[in-house]
Amino acid sequence: MKTGIVLEGGALRTIFSSGVTDGLLKAGVDFDYLVGVSAGIAYGVSYISKQFGRNLEILKRYANDKRYMGARNLFKPGNRCYFGLKFTYQDIPDKLVPFDYKTFAAWPGRAEAVVTNVETGKAEYLEVPRTDDDHFKLLQATCAMPLLFPVYDIGGKKYLDGGAADAIPYRRAFAQGCDKVVVVLTRERSYRRQPEKLQKAIDLRYRQYPAFCETMRERWKVYNAAREELFRLEEEGKVFLFAPENTQGFSRVERDQQKIQALWRAGYDQADARLEELRAFLGA
Numbered sequence: 001m002k003t004g005i006v007l008e009g010g011a012l013r014t015i016f017s018s019g020v021t022d023g024l025l026k027a028g029v030d031f032d033y034l035v036g037v038s039a040g041i042a043y044g045v046s047y048i049s050k051q052f053g054r055n056l057e058i059l060k061r062y063a064n065d066k067r068y069m070g071a072r073n074l075f076k077p078g079n080r081c082y083f084g085l086k087f088t089y090q091d092i093p094d095k096l097v098p099f100d101y102k103t104f105a106a107w108p109g110r111a112e113a114v115v116t117n118v119e120t121g122k123a124e125y126l127e128v129p130r131t132d133d134d135h136f137k138l139l140q141a142t143c144a145m146p147l148l149f150p151v152y153d154i155g156g157k158k159y160l161d162g163g164a165a166d167a168i169p170y171r172r173a174f175a176q177g178c179d180k181v182v183v184v185l186t187r188e189r190s191y192r193r194q195p196e197k198l199q200k201a202i203d204l205r206y207r208q209y210p211a212f213c214e215t216m217r218e219r220w221k222v223y224n225a226a227r228e229e230l231f232r233l234e235e236e237g238k239v240f241l242f243a244p245e246n247t248q249g250f251s252r253v254e255r256d257q258q259k260i261q262a263l264w265r266a267g268y269d270q271a272d273a274r275l276e277e278l279r280a281f282l283g284a
Contacts, residue, residue, distance in 0.1 A: 003282055004178030005031045006170045008040025009163045010186035011145070011252030012063070014073060015260055016244045018055040019267020021047035027275050029282075030063035033176055034111045035169050040184075041113040041128065042139045048111055049104040056264045058097050063255050067091075074148070082148040082253070089136045105130040110176070113168050113224045114162030114213040118151060121211030125172055126154070144178040146202055146216065158209075165215050168224050169241060179284050183230060184267075185243040191227075193220040240281045242270055 007017050017040060024030075025047060036044040046054040062068040067087040073079050079086075093099035106275040115138070126138055141152035141159045152159045166172070173181045196202065196216055203213050233239045244266055251261055271278075 001283060002033065002177050002184070003180045004033035004035065004173035004176065006168065006173050006181060006183040007034070007040030007044045008038045008168050008186045009036070009143070009161070009229070011039050012059065012254045012260070013244075013247055013250055013263070014039035014043050014246070015055060015264045016186055016267040017058060017242075018043050018046070019264040019269075020184050020242050020271045021267075022052050022056075022264075023268045023275070024272025024278075025040045025050060025052050027271070028277075029278065030109075031182070032109045033173060033178055034109060035114065035125065035172050035176075036111075036142075037114045037167055037169060037184035038145070039141045040186075041111070042136075042143050045104060045111070045128065045139070046099070048107045048109075049100040050195045051100055051103075052267060053096060054099075056098060056261070058092060059260050060257060061097070062087075063257070063260060068179070069253055077104040080150045082145075083143075085140060088258055089140055093136070101131070112172070112176075113138050114166050114172070115141050115152075115154070115159040116162055116165040116212065116215065118158045118160050118206065118209040118212040121165065121209075121213075121215035123169070124157075124159070124163060147198060147205060160212070164212070167219075168226050168230065168244060170226075170233075180240070181238070182240045182278070182281075183242070185227075185241060186247070187243070187244055189231070189243050191247075193223045195220050237281075242267070242274070244270075 034044055043055045067084045073081055073084045099106045104278045112125045113128050115124050117124050128138060137222045142155055144152055144159055170181055170183050199217055202216050206212050234241050250263060254260055
């Protein structure tokens with residue numbers, strides 16, 4: 001039996017997912033396959049490297065550091081992004097909150113990141129390299145929120161945020177042969193995505209990529225339909241879902257340390273409380 005875990009994105013709201021995976025890490029729960037979107041996989045690699053609390057430590061130290069995120073980074077030559085790319089993807093993992101590359105490389109499973117091909121508007125699923133990957137270039141690409149990040153070139157193809165085309169890639173997990181799939185959402189069960197408020201700006205900025213603009217225009221419908229299907233699959237016992245109870249008032253670029261700690265704790269406590277239920281689902 002092959003098991004898989006799916007990690008939704010959501011920028012800093014993904015600290016909930018880190019709470020869940022830290023709880024699973026402490027309990028010794030592992031998977032054969034991991035697929036994540038945006039911050040889901042960017043944070044998820046710390047689960048693979050078995051570094052309990054690493055993502056929370058990063059946000060505790062740097063959520064209020066302008067080198068980590070802030071509007072002025074958009075105007076820095078060579079950055080053009082809300083997040084400080086060198087600081088986030090080089091300084092932090094290599095020096096400040098070291099990433100365990102050795103343990104990550106030794107993980108026997110397969111990890112994939114979702115990216116959106118801006119020329120086709122379709123999702124693609126790329127295996128996360130077990131080396132530095134040119135300063136985590138793939139992780140940068142999957143996190144590349146429209147308007148806030150540059151377009152990334154990987155292997156001659158142009159990519160942005162994987163969440164545009166496939167925000168919750170549970171179908172990919174089944175397609176990869178997983179029999180049991182765990183999905184970690186970053187929005188409460190009652191959440192419904194609305195049409196993109198910045199669609200006009202997206203249409204203007206990415207006018208040379210009409211397929212991508214159409215994907216962004218339809219994203220809210222696709223996302224809501226996917227969640228409805230997930231809830232049906234959960235009722236049928238085919239997936240196991242974790243979801244926060246409340247994310248109201250929590251920004252995707254949240255700086256409030258109490259809110260960050262609380263959302264991480266909510267994920268950790270939920271994983272702990274549902275551990276036996278999860279083990280039964282996985283057949284462990």
